[in-house]
Amino acid sequence: xxNFTFEEMNLLCIYNNGSRTGLxxxxxxxxxxxxxxxxxxxxxxxxxxxxxxxxxxxxxxELEMVPDFDTDE
Numbered sequence: 052x053x054n055f056t057f058e059e060m061n062l063l064c065i066y067n068n069g070s071r072t073g074l075x076x077x078x079x080x081x082x083x084x085x086x087x088x089x090x091x092x093x094x095x096x097x098x099x100x101x102x103x104x105x106x107x108x109x110x111x112x113e114l115e116m117v118p119d120f121d122t123d124e
Contacts, residue, residue, distance in 0.1 A: 055114075059099040064116050071111035075103050 055063065066077040082096045103111070 055099065055102055058095055059102065060114075060116075062095060062099055063103075063114075067116050071103060071106070071108050074111075075100060078103075 062078070063074060066081060067074050068077060078096055078100055082093060082100075085093050085096075
């Protein structure tokens with residue numbers, strides 16, 4: 052289901068507003084504001100958007116949306 056990467060899940064947590072379609076809208080809006088220098092974030096966003104488009108609302112509801120921003124790795 053989705054097979055979101057660690058980085059994608061953190062991105063989803065940042066922009067999650069409670070629904071899959073709302074999250075897609077928020078990520079799409081954010082993507083439109085990215086500068087050319089932010090190509091890596093654009094690629095990450097594109098990947099997350101593609102995966103969000105491939106899952107159902109029910110599958111989205113089952114995702115564990117808990118950010119892991121621990122940088123002590």
